[in-house]
Amino acid sequence: MQTKTDHRLVITTISGKLPRPIYNKQLPPIDINKLKLLDFAESFKSGLYTELESLDLTENVQDKWNNITKHIIETATEVLGHITPNKRSANPKIVELSRKQRQLQTYFKMSSKNNTKCKELKIERNKIQKQIKQILELKKYDTIIKQTEEINKSSNESAxxxxxxxxxxxxxxxxxxxxxxxxxFFKDVFNKPAGQVLLQAPPCKMSTPFTEKEVRKAISKLKLNKAAGIDNI
Incomplete structure (x- = not known):
């Protein structure tokens, strides 16, 4: 191969880290996950198409590119909105438990060389995490009950x-x-007697046997759990 260079070609593998996107600290990032929903995707495309139609084609390349990026950001902000930042709970129980959890985490780091102490702190921290989870689940359940009551007050029977x-x-x-x-209900479903037993197919010789390549491929897929075999294989 002619490369027109006095350097030798070297094939190598390079590993590196991809740069993470830097978001504007003043505004939360745009919720691009909404583009997976068809309604939002169509609204974004139609809105952006309308904006790009009004571009001035006589502008220089840099100005046109600046206007394109501006229209994309404005349309995305209007249609998709920003990601709502997670707000800290105002529940006094959760606030107190979170404070204890942070305190235990500090003690855990200070006692990293003491395995017995670390184990005790970890057990205590897990207990606090479990209590916080129970409080949040109860709050979520109460919210669902209230929403259900509001819906059932509706005059619309189908709602x-x-x-x-x-x-x-x-x-x-x-x-x-x-x-x-x-x-x-599920006990009744799963405790019913089994249905008719399927007839066992008698063994027979294949007219066209499997090739070695097909057998190796099937074994490989079974090992990778990509193709489940029959129960009595």
Missing amino acids: KITLLVDTGSGLTTNIEEQTKIIAD
């Missing part, structure tokens, strides 16, 4: 949420009763 029905006591909103209804 109302159907409640679980117990044949014995009628409608129920009790969590334990709902759990029992669902559990009984």
Whole structure:
């Protein structure tokens, strides 16, 4: 191969880190994940198309590029909006538990050489994390219940949420009763006797046997769990 150079060609592998995007600290980043939704994607395309139609083609290249990027950012901000930053909880219990958790984390770093102490601190920290999770789940459940009540107050019958029905006591909103209804349903489904047993196909000789390449490929896929085999393989 003619390269017109006195240097020898060298094939090598280079590893490097991709630069992370630097966001404007004054504004949160645009929520580009909404582009995965068809409605937002279509709105963004139509809005950007309208903006780009009004570009002045007589401008120099740099000015045109600046205007294109400006229209893209403005359209994305208008259609997609910014990512809502996570707000810290104002619940006093969560605030206090979070303070204890940070304190334990500090002690954990200070006691990194003491395995026994680290183990005790880790157990205590996990307990606090579990308490915080329970409080957040309860808050989420209360929010869903309130939203359900608001929807069911609607005059639109199709918007109302159907409640679980117990044949014995009628409608129920009790969590334990709902759990029992669902559990009984699945017990009834999975405890039914098995259906008709499939007939076993007798072994027979293939007219065109598998090639060695096909067998190796099948074994490789089974090992990678890309193609599940039959139960009695």
